[in-house]
Amino acid sequence: MKHARRIAVPLGIAGVVALALTGCVGDAEPGASEEPGGSAAPGAAGCEAYADYGTFDGAEVNVYGTILNEEQERLNESWAEFEECTGIDVVYEGSAEFEAQINVRIQGGNPPDLAIFPQPGLLQSVVGTGSVLEAPEAVQANAQEYWNETWQGFGTVDGTVYAAPLMASVKGFVWYSPSVWEENGWEVPTTLDEVDEVTAAIAESGVMKPWCVGFGSGEATGWPGTDWLEDYVIRTAGADVYDQWVAHEIPFDSPEIVAALDRVGALIKDDANVNGGIGDVTTIATTDFGEAGLPVLDGECAMHHQASFYEGFWGDGVTVAEDGDVWAFILPGQEAGAADVTGGGELVGAFSDAEEVVATQTYLSSPEWANSRVSLGGVLSANSGLDPANASSDLLRQAYDILQDPNTTFRFDGSDLMPGAVGSGTLWRGMVDWISGTDSETMLATVEDSWPQ
Incomplete structure (x- = not known):
């Protein structure tokens, strides 16, 4: 893309080191003019x-x-000041068909300048096409300074850094109404056995259904079901088995994985437990995940399993607090106090090395952008330069503490790490088949057969 005038350009790692706190890079080119007072925009x-x-x-x-x-x-608002000060018009296009269309655009010779990848596995597969550029030095420097090695690894393929993280979420939160639970005497569970017990107690009470669940998400329908599976695999089989499963070092349908999915099924494949305010189990496959939790506000279901980012779906005027309209507890482990959690996030990769693209990619990897976006509400970042005070609720601050706690055993969403043909393909479809009646072993065996050789 063309631009008529350039005053200063991002030049690399030395500038980042010198200006780490601003997330900016480089020095002005010799002879380049600058406005009095150092303003970037005249x-x-x-x-x-x-x-x-x-x-x-x-x-x-x-x-x-x-x-x-x-x-x-909110995303557009998060970079508005960057646009004003740099003169760069950042034009965002969102799509529910991103996972399929990004490859279509690449094959058609029309890739975007920057892509926000929701899955490391998809990033890796697109890197395999040779179209994604290695991250600029400034982006790599920000990634090394502001994210731990685990998060850096999500944007690295075969030792080369292609992307820095953007936003982050902690998965496995269970959303509920504190006042409804207090009124009915239901206790927040501290173990998985207690999750089963409170589910049974709520169902037997007849007050409401225990769970609201939705697997719907347009072309990505099925992914909310994978979150359930992954949360139970890491909690019941442990992080080592989780890692082996994600890397396909053990069969996809290993007994530990079948057992984890069966345990999920005991909760949400029972009409007595779902789908509050919506229907029976058959409605789960078609209910949009973003709308599925809203019956919690109407007292039609007691719990909704969804990540920290779901805070942004409750709507204006809904207070997220321990004594508010909604709150959440993290899905517990086999034992109280277990620290194994899953999470997700985005990664920003580039298909152009134009100077304005490098500048934008660098800004998106900075703590300044992270603080700008988080302060607008509903989301989080694992960027260590984030001020937790900018988070829109105590729950998001709690999620940030989980991400930064060295005692946390954090694993990225498993399906997001798998090859795209599986993680955003056969597994998504398999979860829809499973919730529609296919048994756990058959579904997981079908996914196993689909794993790329």
Whole structure:
């Protein structure tokens, strides 16, 4: 893409080291003009923090991802000041068909400048096409400074860094209404056995259904079911087995995995337990995950299993707090206090090395962007430069503490790490088949047969 004038350009790692706190890189080119006071945009006040990204007249950077609706509006707002100060127009396009369409666009010679990948496994497969560029030095430097080695590894393929993390979430939260639970005398469970017990108690009470569940997500329908499976695999079989399963070092349908899925089925494949305010088990496959939890607010179901990012789905005027309209507990382990959790996040990869694209990719890897987006509410980042005070609730601050706690055994969402043909293909479809009646062993064996050779 063309731009008429450049005042300063991101130049690499030395600038990042010197300006780490601003997330900016590079020095002005010899002879390049700068405005008095260091503002990056001519005449713009308050742009000092963006000065070293450079200014670009009429430049456009297009970004493609899966973020939609309200979250898309907040994403656009998160980089508004960067746009104003640099002159770069960041044009975001969200799609529910991203996983399929990113390859279509690449094959058609029309890739975006930047893509926000929701799965490391998908990033890895797209890197295999040779179309994703190695991350600029400035992006790599930010990744090394602000994320731990585990998170850095999600954007690394065969030793080369292609992407830095963006947002993050802790999965396995169970959302509920504190006032409803107090009124009915239900206790928050501290072990998986207690999850079974409180589920049975709520069902027997006849007050409401224990669970609201939805696997629907457009072309990505089925992924919410994989979260259930992954949460139970890591909690019942342990992190080592989880790692072996994700890497296909053990069969996909190993007995430990079958047992984990059967335990999930005991909760959500029983009409007595689901689907509060919506219907029976057959409605799970078609109920959109974003809407599935809302009956909690109406007293029609007691619990909804979904990640920390679900805070952004409750809507305006809903208070997320221990004494608010909704709150959440982390799905416990076999024993009280277990610290094994799963989570997810996005990674930003580039298909262009134009200077304005490098500047934008670098900004998105900075703590400044992380704080900007998190302060708008509903999401989190694992960026260590994030000020937790910017999180929109105590629950998100709790999730951030989990991500930063060295005692946490954190594993990325398993299906997101698997080859795309499985993780966002046969497993998603398999979860729909499973919730629609296929038994655990048959479904998992079908996915096992689909694993790329």
